[in-house]
Amino acid sequence: MRITRLFRVEQPAERPFTWGDVIVLLVIITLIYAGVRLAYNAPPAVRGPEISLAPGTLPWYTFRSLGRMAAAYALSMAFSLVYGYLAAYSRRAEQMLLPLLDVLQSVPILSFLPVVLLSFSAILPQAIAAEFAAIVLIFTSQVWNITFAWYQSLTTIPKELREVSDVFRLGWLRLRTLELPFAAISLIWNSMMGWAGGWFFLMAAEIFTVGDRDFRLPGLGAYLQAAANRGDLRAVGFGIGTLVVLIVVLDQLVWRPLLAWSDRFKLEMVENRTPPTSWFYDAWRTSRMAHWLGARVAYQVLEAAEGWIGRRLAVTVASSSGSRAGRWGWYAALALGAAGLLYGSARAVEVLLRIPPGQWAAIGVGLIATLLRVTAALAIALAWTVPLGVAIGSSPRLATWLQPVIQVTASVPATALFPVFVLALAALPAGLNLAAVLLMLMGTQWYLLFNIIAGASAIPQDLKYTSALLQLDRRERWRTLVLPALFPYIITGAITASGGAWNASIVAEYIEFGGRTLSTVGIGALISHATASGDYPLLLAATLAMVATVVTVNRLVWRRLYGVAAERYRME
C-alpha cells in the first residue's frame, strides 16, 4: 500500500500591506517587550530537577511529555475554533485577525523560548514556569496552522449548503452538521502536522540551559539530552527507541484511524478508489462493544446534550438583543488595547535605541550567518531529496520498500537527535557549525522528500508516455516535465522546511555540553547568549530582528514563488 503525504501549510493569499499589518507589528513588538520586561525580574540562577537515566523512569517521562503535548493540543483546538469563527464571521474581526494569523504563522516560534521561559519564571514558581513555557511554546507552534485551516474551511463552505442550513434553520446545529464535518479532513491533517512539529519543540523545550539558568522538565526530551550529555549511548538508544515507539503507536492508534474515519467527510460525490485505511479503525468498527458504545451511549448522550444546548441557546438568543452596553464595552476594550500597544511599542523603541551600534552589527552578522546556514541546509536537502523522491514517486516497487523506513525515520524529531550529533561532532573543527547545519537538514529534509514523492506520483501517465514517445533525453525530460510538475510541491515543502530551519538555529548555535559552552556565529547563538548573560535589550533586539527577517523573507520570496507555482505550474 502506498501512502503519499503532502506536508503543506496553507498559505494565505497574497494581500497588500494594510493598517492591520501595522497593528500586528505593534502587537508583536509589545508582546516581546512585555516578556523581556518581565524577564528583568527572573531569578539569576535556576536549577532543574535531576534527570534519571534509569530505563525504568522512561514510562513516567513519556507520560509527562505526552501530557504536555496533549495539553497544548487541547488548548490549540479550543483557541482555533473560537479564533477561526470570529475571523470568518465578523468582518471587523477579520481585518485584525487575518494579518495576525498571517505573520504569526511564519514567525520562528523557538525564538520566543528564552523570552517565554524567563518571563514565566519571573512570575510563577519555577517548576510550573518551565511546564507552562513548554506548553505555550508547543501551543504557539501548532495553533496557527490549525486556526488557518479552520478559517479557510469556514470561508469555503459551498453556498448551497449554507443556504440549506439557513432555510431549515439549523441554528447552532450548523456547527455539528455542516462546519465541523466540512473542516474535518483539513483539521485532522493539520493536527497531525501540529503534533509532528510539537515533538520537535517539546524536545527543545524540556531542557534549555544557558549560563546559570538550567530549565529542565522531566520528560523524554530531557532524558535524551541528559543521556547524550553524559555520553551514555545505551540510554540514548532507549530514549530514541521509546520516542519512535510512542510516535508509531500514536500514528497507528490515533491518526490513521482518524484519517480513515474522516474519509466520509469528503465533499466529492464520487467514491474514493483508494481511501485511507487503518486496521485499528476496521477492528473498532466491527467490534460489538464499539457498536454498543456508539449506538447506545454516545448517541443518547449527544441527543440529550444537543436538546439541552438547543433550548438554552434559544433562550439566550432571545434575551440578548440590542445590547448597547456591550458595544460601549467593546469600544472601551479597543481604546485600552490601543493605549497599551502604543505604550509598549514606545518603551520597546526606547530600549532598542539604547543598544550600541556594535551590537546591531553583531545582529546583522548573526542574521547573515544563520541565513547562509538555512540556505545551505535547504540546498543540501534539495540535492538529495529530488532524485530520491522522484525515484520513489515513480516506482511503486521502490515505494513499498522504502516508504515505511522513511516514515519511521522521519517521525523522530530532529531536536531529539541533536545531542547525539553534538556528541559525535564536537571534537571536529567547526563541529558545532556542522552539527547546526545537520540539525537544520534533519528538520527540513522530510518535508521536502514527502512533498516530492507526492508530486512525482501525481505526474499524469499520459505526459510520461508523451515524453517517452517524443524520445526526449533525460535532461530534456527533467526540464520539460519533471521539474515543472514538481515545482509547486517543492515550494510548498520548502516553505515549511525553511520555517523549521530557522527554528532549529535557536537550539543549534549555542549549546552547553558536558560542562562546556559551545557556540558559533549566528542569530540563534546571539539570542541564547543574551539570555545567559541577562542582556535584555540585546535579547529584545535579536528576537525582533529574527522575526522581522523571517517574515520579510517569507513575504518577498516564498509567498511570491508560491503564487507563481499556483498560477503557472498547476496540473489540472
Next chain:
Amino acid sequence: MADTAPLLELRHVGQSYGVGARRFVAVQDVSLSVSEGEFVTLVGPSGCGKSTLLRIITGLQRPTEGQVLYRGQPLRGVNPHATIVFQTFALFPWLTVQQNVEIALKARGISPAVRTARAVDLLDRVGLDGFESAYPRELSGGMRQKVGFARAMAVEPELLCLDEPFSALDVLSAESLRGDLLELWTTGRIPTRAILMVTHNIDEAVFMADRVVVMDKDPGRVVADLPIGLPHPRNRKSLDFLAVVDHVYATLAGETGPEPVELGGAPGGPGRIRSLPHITIHALTGLIEHLAERPGLRADLHRLDDDLGVDTDHLLRLTDATELLGFATVAQGDITLTPLGETFAEASILVRKEIFATRIRRLPIFTWLLSLLRAAKGQRLEWSVVLAALELEFPAEEAERQLDTIVNWGRYAEVLAYDDSAEVLYLEPVGSTATGPIPA
C-alpha cells in the same frame, strides 16, 4: 382580490450591489404575486436574477428595495413556511439519506422517535425505501434529488421553491421526477399550498406550471406573465402545447432589433452597453452549420435545443451571439440565417476568421478596446487594467467573464492576442492578421 390576500406578494422588489459608480442592478422593480393553489415558474436567460428572486422570496437574502409580503405580513428573516429544493441537491455528503431528511426535523426540536418515523415514511413515499442508510454519493443524481424533495417535504412547507431542480439530472430521471412531483401536487397528497419553480427549460415550465413568468436581463426584470390554460395531464405533442411553448420562446428570445439597438453603446460612452454572450466559437459555428442545413435556413427555437442537445440557456446565449454578429435574425420564435451567416457556413477556416474579424470590429466593446490598445505604449495593456475599466460597466464577476469572452473571440479572429504568463493583451503585429493591416 381585496379580501383574499395572496400567499406571497412582491412589491417593487429590487436588488442591487455595490455603491456609487459601481452600482449594479441585479433585479429591478419586480412585482409578483402567488396565490394558494398556484404552480408558478420563473423562466429567463442566465443572469436575469431569477435565482436571486427565489432567495429573496425565501428570505435568504434581503432585497435592497421593495417589500416581500407573506400572507399579507412583511417577511423578516428566513420564511419558516417556505423551503427550497436546490439544483445541486445540497445534501450533506457525510450524512446518510435518512439523516439528511431528519436534520430538517431535528432543527425544529422534534423528538428522535417522531422524526425517524416521519423520515422513513417520506423516503418511502418518494420511492427510496431500502436506501435509508446509504450515503448520497452512493446514489444516482435522480435519487439524490428525491432525497432533496423528501427533505423539503419533511418540514411541510406551504410554499415550495424549486431552483432548477431537474437540470442537473439525466433526461430520463428528470422526466420521471417531474411526473412524481406533478402527481403529488395535483392529487393534493402534500400540504404544500403553492409551488414556485425557477427553470431555464421552457418545455418543462409549460409542462408543469399554471403560470409562466418570463424575465429578461440587464437589468433583471419581469417582461411577461403568461397563464397556461392547458388541463393536466398535458401532452407535449399536442398542437396547443406547442403553440404555448412557441409563444414563450418568442417572448423570451425577443425580436432582432435594428443594428444600433443590437450593438448598444461602448464602455464609458452613452447608452446601455451590450454584454457579449459567453459562448465558444465552436458552439457558434456548430449552430450556424446546423441552420445552413435546414430547409429555408430557419428553425423553430424550441426544437433547436433538442436537436442540438444544448439546454435552453445555452441556446439563448448562442442565438444572442448570432444576432449580435449579424449571422441570423430572430422573430416570432424562429431563427433564420442571414446571407452573411450562410456565407460564413460555407467559407473555409481562414475566410471564416476574416468574416468573424470584420464583424467583431463593429461591436462597440471591441472598437473601444482596440482603440485603447492602439493608443497604449507598445500597443500592450495589462489584463488587470482592462478588467478595471470593464468593472466600471459590469459587476466584477461579469466583467471577468466579458474579458474572457473578448479574448476568446479576439484570439480566434486574430485581431488581438493575449500572453497568459505576462497577463498582457496586445494587438497582433500588422501583417500577421488574417484581416490585413489594421486601419489607423
